[in-house]
Amino acid sequence: MKDRTKSILSAAVRDFIRTGIPVTSERLFEAYDFGIKPAMIRRELNDLAAAGYFYQVHPSGGRLPTNRAYRFVVGELLAETDSSTVRKKETQLLAREFLHGERSAFIEEIAEYLNLFGVGYEFPRDALYESGLWSLIDRLEVEAKREILRVVEDIELLPERLGGSQSWLREGDAWPHVFVGESPVTKSEHLSVIAGRFCSPKDGAGRGFLLLTIGPKRMDYRKTISLFRELRRSCEKEHSSIV
Numbered sequence: 445m446k447d448r449t450k451s452i453l454s455a456a457v458r459d460f461i462r463t464g465i466p467v468t469s470e471r472l473f474e475a476y477d478f479g480i481k482p483a484m485i486r487r488e489l490n491d492l493a494a495a496g497y498f499y500q501v502h503p504s505g506g507r508l509p510t511n512r513a514y515r516f517v518v519g520e521l522l523a524e525t526d527s528s529t530v531r532k533k534e535t536q537l538l539a540r541e542f543l544h545g546e547r548s549a550f551i552e553e554i555a556e557y558l559n560l561f562g563v564g565y566e567f568p569r570d571a572l573y574e575s576g577l578w579s580l581i582d583r584l585e586v587e588a589k590r591e592i593l594r595v596v597e598d599i600e601l602l603p604e605r606l607g608g609s610q611s612w613l614r615e616g617d618a619w620p621h622v623f624v625g626e627s628p629v630t631k632s633e634h635l636s637v638i639a640g641r642f643c644s645p646k647d648g649a650g651r652g653f654l655l656l657t658i659g660p661k662r663m664d665y666r667k668t669i670s671l672f673r674e675l676r677r678s679c680e681k682e683h684s685s686i687v
Contacts, residue, residue: 452478452488453497457509457517461662464585466506467498514624514636514661521669522622532674539678542642547653551575558668559583560659561599565606567652572603583660586634598632599658605629606654620672624661636661640672642679 445453455476456467465471469486472478478485489507492498497516498507534557541550547564555562555576564573577599586592606629620640623630627637640655655675657668 448478448480449488449492452485453492453513454517454520456489456492456498456507457513460509461517461664464662466508468506471506509661511625511633511661514665518622518624518665518669521666532678535671535674536678538671539675542653542675542679547571548573548575551655554655554657555579558657558659558664558671560657560663560668563602563656563658565654565656567606567654569651570603570607572606574602580659584634585660585662591634595632595634598630598635602629619676620669622665622669629656630658634660636663636665638665638668638672640676642676 452472455478456472459465459471459475460467467489469482469489472485472489473482489498492513493500493507497510497513499510500507538550538553538557541553547566551562551564551573552575559576559579561576561580562574565571577596580599581592581596584592584595586595620638623637623639625633625636627635629639630637635658638657642653642655643651655672
């Protein structure tokens with residue numbers, strides 16, 4: 445993919461996440477400087493749609509990102525190292541809550557800060573903490589009642605899917621993990637899941653804490669990924685000072 449095409453794809457998806465306005469060449473031309481005219485932007489969007497990055501509900505309407513487009517932007521964010529979008533003081537307070545406070549209070553604060561559904565899972569003791577389900581339901585961009593019910597039913601299966609042998613949540617260091625659409629813990633195509641694994645002195649050997657934030661695919665991935673990274677740094681720093 446050419447650099448200009450990547451820039452148009454990234455800008456289009458990020459603009460849609462921020463505004464919810466379907467992507468058009470005219471809007472991109474007015475909001476961004478790609479150095480080309482609207483007709484050329486439209487051609488790029490057509491090519492991206494043919495490659496599976498956008499789709500149209502109505503032929504005359506704007507384009508909407510596909511899972512592939514969201515994953516492209518997530519990949520860009522995971523490759524970045526800057527965490528300036530989060531307030532480090534707030535992150536440090538959250539880290540202290542995680543290390544020294546009640547896990548249920550920690551999850552409530554995470555859910556409120558991100559305006560997403562927050563889930564905490566302690567393994568191997570299978571303790572589950574949840575907060576913010578109605579915030580998730582309120583933000584879902586679905587109109588049919590049956591689709592909302594399916595999402596709720598999907599969420600209700602979290603304890604079963606988190607329990608047992610889940611190697612993906614115990615192994616590797618490439619955290620956070622980001623899933624757009626179906627994930628190891630959700631099956632709904634309407635959701636995205638960001639997962640981070642953390643440890644504290646009270647966890648002990650072989651124990652850990654999995655933090656999940658679950659929301660609509662049109663969520664603020666940058667803010668959430670940055671928070672997870674800063675939270676892990678803060679926890680590691682405080683952990684080392686305690687040890």
